[in-house]
Amino acid sequence: MKLFKKPITIGMNVFLMTFSLASVVLLLTSIVFLTVFTGIVHENIETQAKEINKQIVLNFESYINSIIETADYIQFGSVNLDAETDAATIDSLFRMNTEIKKDMVSIFLFDTAGRKIAGPTLEFATGGSVADKDWFQTALRIPEIYNFSTEQGSSVAENRSEQVITVSRSIRFKRAGREESGVLLLELNYDMITDLARKTNLGEYGHLMILDDQGRLLYTSETGEPRMTLLSAKEASSIFLGSRRVTLWNTDMFINVNTLIQTRWLIATVSNINGIRNAVKRLALIIVLIYSVSIAICATVAAVISLQVSRPVSQLKTAMLKVEEGDFSRQASVSGQTEIVSLAHSFNAMTGKIRELMARLVSQQREKRKMELQVLQNQINPHFLYNTLDSIVWLAEHDRNKDVITTVVALAHFFRIGISKGETFIPVGNEISHVRNYLTIQSIRYVNKFTYDIQVDSRLLGYRVMKLVLQPIVENAIYHGIGDEDDGKIKITGTIENGYMVFRVWNSGYGISEEKIREMYETMRGNPEKPSVGIRNVYQRLKLYYGDEAEVIITSIQDESTTVSLRIPLEPKEERDE
Amino acid sequence: MNKNPVRQFNFRRPGIVASAVVMIAVVFAFSSCPAHTPAAGIFVYNESDPFMHEFAEQIVRQAKGRFATTLYYANNSQLIQNEQIEAERAKKSDILLVNPVDRLGAFAIIRKMKAENVPVIFFNREPLAADLALWDRTFYVGARPEQSGQLQAHMVIDLFGGNPDAPNEYDRNGDGVIQAILFKGEQGHQDAETRTTEVLRSFEKAGWKVELLGMEIANWNRDEAYSKAGSLLAAWKPALELVLSNNDDMALGVISRMRQEGWFKDSNGNGRIDQKDASWIPVVGIDGIADARESIAEGYLYGTVTNNSLQMAASIVELTEMLLGERSEQELSVPLTDGKYIWVDYQPYISR
Numbered sequence: 001m002k003l004f005k006k007p008i009t010i011g012m013n014v015f016l017m018t019f020s021l022a023s024v025v026l027l028l029t030s031i032v033f034l035t036v037f038t039g040i041v042h043e044n045i046e047t048q049a050k051e052i053n054k055q056i057v058l059n060f061e062s063y064i065n066s067i068i069e070t071a072d073y074i075q076f077g078s079v080n081l082d083a084e085t086d087a088a089t090i091d092s093l094f095r096m097n098t099e100i101k102k103d104m105v106s107i108f109l110f111d112t113a114g115r116k117i118a119g120p121t122l123e124f125a126t127g128g129s130v131a132d133k134d135w136f137q138t139a140l141r142i143p144e145i146y147n148f149s150t151e152q153g154s155s156v157a158e159n160r161s162e163q164v165i166t167v168s169r170s171i172r173f174k175r176a177g178r179e180e181s182g183v184l185l186l187e188l189n190y191d192m193i194t195d196l197a198r199k200t201n202l203g204e205y206g207h208l209m210i211l212d213d214q215g216r217l218l219y220t221s222e223t224g225e226p227r228m229t230l231l232s233a234k235e236a237s238s239i240f241l242g243s244r245r246v247t248l249w250n251t252d253m254f255i256n257v258n259t260l261i262q263t264r265w266l267i268a269t270v271s272n273i274n275g276i277r278n279a280v281k282r283l284a285l286i287i288v289l290i291y292s293v294s295i296a297i298c299a300t301v302a303a304v305i306s307l308q309v310s311r312p313v314s315q316l317k318t319a320m321l322k323v324e325e326g327d328f329s330r331q332a333s334v335s336g337q338t339e340i341v342s343l344a345h346s347f348n349a350m351t352g353k354i355r356e357l358m359a360r361l362v363s364q365q366r367e368k369r370k371m372e373l374q375v376l377q378n379q380i381n382p383h384f385l386y387n388t389l390d391s392i393v394w395l396a397e398h399d400r401n402k403d404v405i406t407t408v409v410a411l412a413h414f415f416r417i418g419i420s421k422g423e424t425f426i427p428v429g430n431e432i433s434h435v436r437n438y439l440t441i442q443s444i445r446y447v448n449k450f451t452y453d454i455q456v457d458s459r460l461l462g463y464r465v466m467k468l469v470l471q472p473i474v475e476n477a478i479y480h481g482i483g484d485e486d487d488g489k490i491k492i493t494g495t496i497e498n499g500y501m502v503f504r505v506w507n508s509g510y511g512i513s514e515e516k517i518r519e520m521y522e523t524m525r526g527n528p529e530k531p532s533v534g535i536r537n538v539y540q541r542l543k544l545y546y547g548d549e550a551e552v553i554i555t556s557i558q559d560e561s562t563t564v565s566l567r568i569p570l571e572p573k574e575e576r577d578e
Numbered sequence: 579m580n581k582n583p584v585r586q587f588n589f590r591r592p593g594i595v596a597s598a599v600v601m602i603a604v605v606f607a608f609s610s611c612p613a614h615t616p617a618a619g620i621f622v623y624n625e626s627d628p629f630m631h632e633f634a635e636q637i638v639r640q641a642k643g644r645f646a647t648t649l650y651y652a653n654n655s656q657l658i659q660n661e662q663i664e665a666e667r668a669k670k671s672d673i674l675l676v677n678p679v680d681r682l683g684a685f686a687i688i689r690k691m692k693a694e695n696v697p698v699i700f701f702n703r704e705p706l707a708a709d710l711a712l713w714d715r716t717f718y719v720g721a722r723p724e725q726s727g728q729l730q731a732h733m734v735i736d737l738f739g740g741n742p743d744a745p746n747e748y749d750r751n752g753d754g755v756i757q758a759i760l761f762k763g764e765q766g767h768q769d770a771e772t773r774t775t776e777v778l779r780s781f782e783k784a785g786w787k788v789e790l791l792g793m794e795i796a797n798w799n800r801d802e803a804y805s806k807a808g809s810l811l812a813a814w815k816p817a818l819e820l821v822l823s824n825n826d827d828m829a830l831g832v833i834s835r836m837r838q839e840g841w842f843k844d845s846n847g848n849g850r851i852d853q854k855d856a857s858w859i860p861v862v863g864i865d866g867i868a869d870a871r872e873s874i875a876e877g878y879l880y881g882t883v884t885n886n887s888l889q890m891a892a893s894i895v896e897l898t899e900m901l902l903g904e905r906s907e908q909e910l911s912v913p914l915t916d917g918k919y920i921w922v923d924y925q926p927y928i929s930r
Binding site for chain 2 (some may be wrong): 050052054061073146239262263264431
């Protein structure tokens, strides 16, 4: 169950489906095949065993029929003979038939009292007691049939010691012109059963048995193992008629019981059919082998198919994850199933489109920003130019020609750097001299109003920085920081701190309140209602270009000083694009 | 999200397969097991016995609509019959109707069917009484063999005028003794022996003298009787006054031979053999098969004793129904004797 709690991948699913379907089909096929085969083998072997049994029974039947025929012939031949007057003829008839058939031991005719009417000389010991014999009594009791019996043991004839089967029947005969009842006795050599049974091959421990009407064993061909016969005889006498498959002593046997014609005996053949078990075992082994090989092949094929289906899908999935993370540059390269490949193509077309759209968007944004920057840069110039021209006019009015020259030269420098051939980024050194020019101009305009000092880390000079970021701050310091007071001080520093260039514009003065600082931040961040154009302009330009890394920080100590710090990321000294 | 349905589908699959298998199995089980109609196997010793053939067909005809039947002929081999019984038992029939090849073969059949509790009705060859007594669900339907011989004798006695001291003109030589030859079915065969003994004994009992000129065994067979009649007829032609046969088939064989030898003439030209003609002598059979009745109508065969197979078939069917619980013992048209036997009377059948 735990297996199913996990989400199942397509590949796993395809594999499981294919594999289980194939193994179910294979298993069913194997089982059906084995069952059918076993059935057929059983049927064949049983048919064969039955045929053997039939053949044996037929042999016995034809033998018994020949005996019956002889008996009938004797009977019929003596119908018109008189036991008294034709005694010699009857005797010769009996003798002749005894001689013709080698297994016929003797033929007798007795009257109902057991006295011999015809036949050879009786054995002295048994001769007088014929009437007490079982075969004699039975013949009288059931007159309509021939009675077969083995109870007599050895022959009743003189000098014949062989084991015999007695065939007795009550008949009518003539004596002295009168019809009388009597008993005809034929003695058969017991060996005839052995002779008839010998020809059969019933396999190892297979044997033939004859059971009498009481279920007693009259004969068995099994000579090696008496216990085997004990078991099979018990089985056979419970079958009565027909066949049964049994296991005797771990050996599969097929018992076939048939009647023996003219007798109430049963003849049973016990055939060894262990071969079936071996054949089935062997076949089962082969099937298991075929099954395992097929399952292995099937598993491999299932795995390959599932890989073919799932690999392109998982490739596509990887590509999609990348896109999810924002990487549109990757092309999903998928091979395998056509459907998924075309899906991948569509996906690639889509990401391509998105990438294109994004590129266009970025360039559009950049254009827009550039334009904004330019607009912001251009905002500064008119203010300053107006003020400076105003102070030059003032200087000229007061005939301060030298100052006019200094101012005009500084202004020229100032503008040259300010224009910088239209570039937005200039070396830090240029930016500093730009500020210096500005301060020169302003210090002429506001004589004795402030002094200034510039200290910049020489390492900074090589870096580039967005132009015209310091001047507005300084301008701010002059107009708002120092105010109307004389002897103001302005200090400008440039340092490298933690990978940033930090410019600090410090000025003495009243300082500004916390509230004012908050207002200034607000103004910087975009409240256009407020004045203080310069610092807002710097702030927005820095943010526009450097993003969150650039920062403008205003700190103040009441009645003492104000510091505005610019934190700008250090950029590589090389020229960046634009 | 859509992984879930896929998983469920996969999960259910074995269930679908299993239920399909169960459904198929159920369908098969029902189709192969229709409502049970009782079935009986009929086993007849030999198809080439015309009487038994007719008899078996009669049983099948009368059983129609009452129970299913399967008819087997054993080709005169108990071995084959045993096999057929085993095959029929595999079909789980409810009852066996057996005309045994070997009367002693019944012994094993009875014991087997007792073990399987399947009743058996034997017919037309009587098992030993001791064997029938082994189980109370075994029966015998047939005729008393001695009756056929008795009726055969009385048929002849009637023809000869009924007075043993003054036989009529059919005693051709007028010596007061009937000169006869006899055709026996089989040596040692119960019916042959009984019929032979009884016919002769009946003459004796009634005071008639019969001189048996000769006896032949023709195995119940027409052709064999035809060929074996040759020498007997040639030897006894002038003296012969009667031909007795254990069955009709042999009688018809003898008649064929007799016609060749100059017996049987239509002297008055009425299209029928003339019994009054001096050359005519009676031939009598037993069984009453169709050919025999035809021969009687034409005047060749004098008479036969009909083994009433119609009634026997009816009794077998009725007894089967009784054993299947569809009929009471009182409803049997011929009652049971000793709870085991149904004796159907023979009937004389002669030319008029």
